[in-house]
Amino acid sequence: MPESTSTLENGAKPHPGRHFTIIEPGRTASNYWRDLWRFRELFLVLAWRDVTVRYKQSIIGVGWALIRPLLTMVVFTVIFGRIAGLPSPGGVPYTIMVFAAMLPWFLFSSLLGDASGSVAGAGGMISKIYYPRLINPFAKSIVSLIDFSISLALLAVLMVAYAFAPDWRVLFLPVFILLAVAAAMGPALLLAALNVRYRDFRFIVPFIIQFGLYVSPVGFSSAVVPEAWRWVYGLNPLVAVIEGFRWCLLRGEAQLGLWVLPGLGVVALMMWAGLAYFKRTERTFADVI
Amino acid sequence: MNSDVAISVENLSKVYRIMGATKPPDTFRDALVGAGASFGKKLAALAKGDAYAAIGGDMEDFWALKDVSFEVKRGEAVGVIGRNGAGKSTLLKILSRITEPTEGRVRINGRVASLLEVGTGFHDELTGRENIFLNGAILGMSRAEIRAKFDEIVAFSGVEKFIDTPVKRYSSGMRVRLAFAVAAHLEPEILIVDEVLAVGDAEFQKKCLGKMQDVSGEGRTVFFVSHNLSAVKRLCSSGILLSNGAVRVPLGHLGNVIDVYQAEMKPASEGNDFPYLGDNEFGSIEIWCFEIVRSSNSDSSDADILQIKGLAKRKKSTPINVGVDVFTADGEHLLRSMCTDSQEFIDSNGVEGDFHIKLSMPLNLINNGSYKVRLISSAHQAGWLIPPGEGPALTLWVDRLFNVSPYWTRARPGLIAPQLSWLDS
Ligand SMILES: Nc1ncnc2c1ncn2[C@@H]1O[C@H](COP(=O)(O)OP(=O)(O)O)[C@@H](O)[C@H]1O
Ligand SMILES: [Mg+2]
Numbered sequence: 001m002p003e004s005t006s007t008l009e010n011g012a013k014p015h016p017g018r019h020f021t022i023i024e025p026g027r028t029a030s031n032y033w034r035d036l037w038r039f040r041e042l043f044l045v046l047a048w049r050d051v052t053v054r055y056k057q058s059i060i061g062v063g064w065a066l067i068r069p070l071l072t073m074v075v076f077t078v079i080f081g082r083i084a085g086l087p088s089p090g091g092v093p094y095t096i097m098v099f100a101a102m103l104p105w106f107l108f109s110s111l112l113g114d115a116s117g118s119v120a121g122a123g124g125m126i127s128k129i130y131y132p133r134l135i136n137p138f139a140k141s142i143v144s145l146i147d148f149s150i151s152l153a154l155l156a157v158l159m160v161a162y163a164f165a166p167d168w169r170v171l172f173l174p175v176f177i178l179l180a181v182a183a184a185m186g187p188a189l190l191l192a193a194l195n196v197r198y199r200d201f202r203f204i205v206p207f208i209i210q211f212g213l214y215v216s217p218v219g220f221s222s223a224v225v226p227e228a229w230r231w232v233y234g235l236n237p238l239v240a241v242i243e244g245f246r247w248c249l250l251r252g253e254a255q256l257g258l259w260v261l262p263g264l265g266v267v268a269l270m271m272w273a274g275l276a277y278f279k280r281t282e283r284t285f286a287d288v289i
Numbered sequence: 290m291n292s293d294v295a296i297s298v299e300n301l302s303k304v305y306r307i308m309g310a311t312k313p314p315d316t317f318r319d320a321l322v323g324a325g326a327s328f329g330k331k332l333a334a335l336a337k338g339d340a341y342a343a344i345g346g347d348m349e350d351f352w353a354l355k356d357v358s359f360e361v362k363r364g365e366a367v368g369v370i371g372r373n374g375a376g377k378s379t380l381l382k383i384l385s386r387i388t389e390p391t392e393g394r395v396r397i398n399g400r401v402a403s404l405l406e407v408g409t410g411f412h413d414e415l416t417g418r419e420n421i422f423l424n425g426a427i428l429g430m431s432r433a434e435i436r437a438k439f440d441e442i443v444a445f446s447g448v449e450k451f452i453d454t455p456v457k458r459y460s461s462g463m464r465v466r467l468a469f470a471v472a473a474h475l476e477p478e479i480l481i482v483d484e485v486l487a488v489g490d491a492e493f494q495k496k497c498l499g500k501m502q503d504v505s506g507e508g509r510t511v512f513f514v515s516h517n518l519s520a521v522k523r524l525c526s527s528g529i530l531l532s533n534g535a536v537r538v539p540l541g542h543l544g545n546v547i548d549v550y551q552a553e554m555k556p557a558s559e560g561n562d563f564p565y566l567g568d569n570e571f572g573s574i575e576i577w578c579f580e581i582v583r584s585s586n587s588d589s590s591d592a593d594i595l596q597i598k599g600l601a602k603r604k605k606s607t608p609i610n611v612g613v614d615v616f617t618a619d620g621e622h623l624l625r626s627m628c629t630d631s632q633e634f635i636d637s638n639g640v641e642g643d644f645h646i647k648l649s650m651p652l653n654l655i656n657n658g659s660y661k662v663r664l665i666s667s668a669h670q671a672g673w674l675i676p677p678g679e680g681p682a683l684t685l686w687v688d689r690l691f692n693v694s695p696y697w698t699r700a701r702p703g704l705i706a707p708q709l710s711w712l713d714s
Contacts, residue, residue: 041432
């Protein structure tokens with residue numbers, strides 16, 4: 001008999017003998033990616049659920065996605081632009097410069113926040129049904145991506161208001177959006193898995209986000225970092241992400257150099273570590289949650 | 290594997306690691322600072338997700354299933370029977386792939402759907418309609434399949450009028466109906482069901498059981514766990530009895546299995562057999578004593594004091610809760626009270642370790658008569674340790690004066706007899 005491991009093949013009419021499952025210690029791992037693909041519909045439904053719930057009261061839902069970046073932008077513009085008198089290079093309006101950096105920052109922080117709590121928050125499902133647990137963090141991140149699109153639209157409005165148009169470089173924006181997602185999901189997966197067993201990991205997330213804001217060029221430009229320190233500074237993957245966003249959106253007005261490359265290494269490393277740890281521990285999630 | 294075998298289980302075992310003498314580290318900080326192995330060893334153990342090893346070998350292996358083997362034929366309906374903690378849910382979780390076995394092998398021939406809970410994933414903010422799609426997908430139905438059966442599901446649930454209302458406005462009965470309606474329309478070749486008939490009213494339970502009978506009548510394989518023996522008898526023709534994780538009576542004729550089960554259950558259900566034990570994946574509890582320590586009867590003090598002594602052990606962070614159900618002599622459920630109703634037990638996170646607690650019954654509320662007080666215990670909002678109706682019970686006599694008049698000592702009409710204040714304005 002051909003061996004096709006499956007339990008819930010969606011939509012298929014019962015064909016005796018077609019679904020043959022073997023359950024053994026350690027076996028889940030061997031069909032990991034195929035299984036994940038098989039559960040794509042559950043992924044879509046969970047993402048749909050989170051989005052619907054978020055925007056159910058559409059005024060509060062959409063409003064929140066708009067107000068948060070707007071308020072932060074106003075604070076930064078007033079404090080750094082007016083009071084501290086930081087320069088904004090190349091005649092780019094300071095507001096736009098800050099906003100272009102805030103977009104990836106909020107994307108990163110909301111992905112990290114939501115995805116890292118997603119597994120511990122799905123205890124009811126995890127202990128009662130089988131599905132690849134990786135679905136939880138990724139389904140949760142769809143909400144952050146939609147919030148992000150709303151903020152992006154807001155930036156477009158601001159650009160019109162300031163009569164500032166980006167150039168061809170904007171075509172590369174998707175690359176940096178992907179980079180922001182990757183930078184967030186690596187640590188998020190690691191924290192999501194750790195959170196299942198050690199509930200105090202949830203306290204680390206706000207700390208990372210708080211600290212991250214100080215070392216990322218959101219309210220300042222990387223130009224203020226002395227040359228000698230750039231390579232250390234560049235270890236923070238968000239530097240590459242944020243400067244990349246500026247490069248795309250501000251007609252190349254950004255501080256990009258080879259020194260951002262270590263940050264890309266950090267992204268790859270965290271992604272590998274996060275996925276590996278998540279995959280290794282996920283089959284015991286139901287036992288400890 | 291022979292093609293008319295639906296499920297074949299060989300030497301299946303499952304170990305849970307549970308705490309030994311010390312509390313398990315459920316925070317990372319505890320895991321790191323706990324005494325025991327060297328720091329490096331701890332980190333290595335943590336990387337494997339093994340918190341117990343990290344605090345230095347102070348864990349115990351607990352065999353929730355030990356060397357279980359059986360074969361279920363295609364189209365057979367099997368009742369899985371056993372006391373609380375026998376390993377029934379663990380077996381079903383392994384068959385549903387929710388948790389991995391530690392040893393052994395299962396081979397399943399056919400499309401499986403498992404129903405370990407009614408309404409998994411239901412979201413309060415979503416409407417009934419949206420929840421049907423959500424829950425259906427969670428149970429493994431495709432969108433096309435749900436769409437095709439949608440009207441049937443709604444009709445079965447009987448909540449047509451409220452289908453576009455958020456389920457947070459539903460009564461708990463309506464929720465259960467809707468959730469069960471979705472589950473009842475699963476069409477797997479093998480259906481695995483755990484204790485779900487315990488919810489819902491009797492009428493609806495009957496309807497569900499009927500639906501499940503149809504399912505097994507169509508030649509589908511059913512694997513069914515229930516405390517409700519008459520439901521098991523109606524649905525299943527064969528059974529298997531588990532006891533302490535092992536097969537006590539091998540899979541065979543249901544009648545024999547039930548006979549052995551009932552013979553073994555007797556001593557525990559008659560009278561109070563201390564220590565009374567309760568156990569689930571969130572913790573365990575032993576009740577050493579449950580008694581009335583001070584009965585005020587007709588004297589002037591206003592309370593009868595009940596005392597509960599025992600030992601509670603959390604397995605996870607969920608607090609363990611102890612309480613009582615009070616029933617009138619007619620069997621009417623008068624009230625339920627849990628220790629976490631009092632701030633003191635909220636602060637202490639339920640009961641833990643050796644405990645000795647007291648409850649005073651408000652006599653200025655209760656009518657004269659005799660009452661049955663039954664102990665219950667749960668892992669807070671997660672699952673019963675001592676389910677309602679199964680724990681030790683006491684009889685409480687209330688014989689009080691309703692006012693200063695010595696003449697009215699009979700029971701008042703009505704279920705309760707609170708002492709209210711009357712004012713002359
Ligand atoms: N995740 C878990 N962690 C630790 N112990 C568990 C876990 N799940 C179940 N157990 C223990 O395994 C035993 C069998 O539990 P279970 O399969 O739920 O029994 P049943 O369903 O027959 O009442 C019980 O003693 C229970 O406490
Ligand atoms: Mg059970």
